[in-house]
Amino acid sequence: MAWSGKSHPHRLLLTKQFPLGLEVLPLFQPAMLAANRIWNSCVWHSRETLKQENRWSTEAELKAKFKSFAVWKELHSQSAQAVVEEYFEAVSGYRKHRENGHLEMNPPNFKPKNHLRTVTWKRQGFNVEDDSLVLKLSRKKEPIKVALPGGWDAVTLPDGTGVRGTPVEVKVKAVVRRRKVENLVLHVTFDLGVVPVYRTGAVSAYDYNSALVARATLSGILDLFICREILSQVQYRNKTIADFQEKMSRLKEGSRRWRRCLSAKIRRLKKLDRRIRQMEHALTKLFAELDEAEGVAFAVVGDLTDLRRSARTGMKGKKATQKINQMAYDRLHAEQRYKNLMRGVQTDSWTEKNTSSTCCFCGARNPAWRKHRGLWVCRKCRLILQADLNGAANLLKQYLFGSCVGWKLPSTFGEPQVWRWDKRSNRFVQVSPRAAA
C-alpha cells in the first residue's frame, strides 16, 4: 500500500510487509501486551471523564497522566504515545460517524487482556543497521533486533525505476485467525522522497458522481466510467449493517447469540469491504494508466469541499442520508492521487462551481439546460452531451482559463468511450457507447 504524504503533495510513502514467523513472538509479546494495557487505560480514563464531567478527555491529558504508569515504561516513549494517538483517532472516527447518522456505532472499547496490540515505532524509535532494524523499547530494556532480507528497502515504481526508501515508521502486527495467533508481520513505511512530476503535458479532468465518473482531456478524449456496481455494493453494505443491527437489537448484549451475531457481522463486512476496495483500486488504477499513456501532466478532480454536490442532490440539510448512500469520494481521490504520483502525474483539485450548469462547448450558462435523464441540451449551440461529461469538460476549462462560463472549448471532442466493471475479469473494460444510456 502506498499514499502521498501530507507534508508535501509529491512526497510518496509506501508500506512493505515482512512476515516474521512465530519464533519471534516471545520477543514482541511483552511490548504488544503493554500497548494493549495502555489502550485499555485510555478507554477506562476517558469513560470516567465522560461520566463525571460529560466531556471527552484530551490527548495531552491522557499522555501526561500515563507517563507515571509502570506499563508506559515498557515501551519507547513514542510507541507509548502512538497508542494514545490511535485511541483518539478511533474516538474522532466514532464521533464523526455519530454526527453522520450512524447511531449504531459504538465508542472504542476494552480489548481482552491477552490481545496482542500493534506496536508502532516512529522515526526516533528505531535504528537501521545494514539489513536489520533495531527497535527500541524503554531506555532500560534491550532493543529488539530484526534481520530483514537483502533489498528490503528497494521499491520499483511502475515505470521500472528502482528507488531506495528511507524507513520512517515500523509496526509489528499479529495475524490472528479464529482466536489463534498465526504470525507476526512487520510493516515498514518508506519515504520515497519527493517524486518528480511532469511539468508540461496534457490535462485531464474528472467529474465524480454517484454512479458515474466522467473524464475529459485537453486532447479531446471523453471517457465515461460506469460505477453502478461499486455504488450498489456500498448500498448493499449499508443494508447488511442495518439488518445485523436490527437482529442484534433483539438479542441481549454480550450474550452468546449476540456475540455470534457480531462476529458474523464483522466477517460479512470484511468480505464486502474487500470487494468494494478491489473495484475502487481497479478504477483509480485505470485513471492513472490512461493519464500516463496519454502523456497527461495534470489530472484535475473536483474540490470535495465544494457545495455543488450537496446543492445538486437537493439534500442540503440531510448530511446523514447523503453520506451513507455515496461512494467514498475522499478515499477514491486519495487513491487516484498516489497512483498518479507513482506515474509522475500531478493531481490537482479545483472548484466545480458552475460546471454542471454551463455548456462546455460554447460557454453559455443556464441551469435549466441540464435536462433530466442526465443529458445536457444547449439551446444556444445545440450541443447534446451526457451531463457528467459536460461537467468534466467544464472542469477542464475552469482549470485552464479560471472559469468555464463564457469560454469556448479549445479542442473538439470525439465519441465518448464507455467503461464498465466486468465481473468475470475483475476489471473495468471498454464497452459500446450504448451501454451508457
Ligand SMILES: [Zn+2]
Ligand atoms: Zn452551447
